[in-house]
């Protein structure tokens with residue numbers, strides 16, 4: 173556990189940034205997020221300063237990230253590393269697994285009987301949100317555990333007030349490693365900022381490659397070496413190196 177603030181971003185770093193809870197405050201539902209108006213310009217300025225080596229690493233889809241951050245256009249990994257828009261503009265995206273339609277049907281039927289429980293369809297994966305119905309947490313967990321155990325190729329990934337069912341094999345760490353094998357990320361000191369359990373694989377990936385993590389939010393056990401209190405503090409930290 174740590175609460176040490178990171179040094180200002182250096183131009184020779186490769187920056188990997190989670191979005192919800194890291195750059196932007198978490199909202200009651202994913203679509204209710206309020207993007208700070210200055211964020212696209214902040215990201216574009218960062219990208220210039222870091223030679224293009226700035227990427228978003230999110231649980232959102234790449235398409236959703238593009239809309240959210242427009243007009244800024246950055247390389248991005250979506251769906252926790254399942255899909256990746258590389259620095260050359262090529263999209264790496266696997267085919268949906270065969271069990272996806274059945275999973276969607278089961279989750280939607282479950283949520284329809286529980287006000288406040290929301291199913292987010294991410295294309296390749298499905299997320300069951302209970303932020304608006306916290307009393308349903310154990311029911312949601314039981315369903316997600318059961319579906320993950322009976323649907324070939326899927327794994328359960330818990331997050332903040334959400335259970336996500338997604339194809340196994342990729343995570344934020346594998347996405348960061350893929351970026352670091354390519355220009356303009358290759359050879360730079362990797363730094364990853366994130367806020368959630370699903371970001372720990374990213375923290376481990378950058379630490380294993382000579383870099384470090386920055387955990388956003390309340391201090392808690394983490395593989396990140398540094399911490400910042402909030403998305404606003406994270407944006408101020410990013411801006412502190414771009415002047």
Ligand SMILES: [Mg+2]
Pocket residue numbers: 190191192193194366367368
């Ligand atoms: Mg997050």
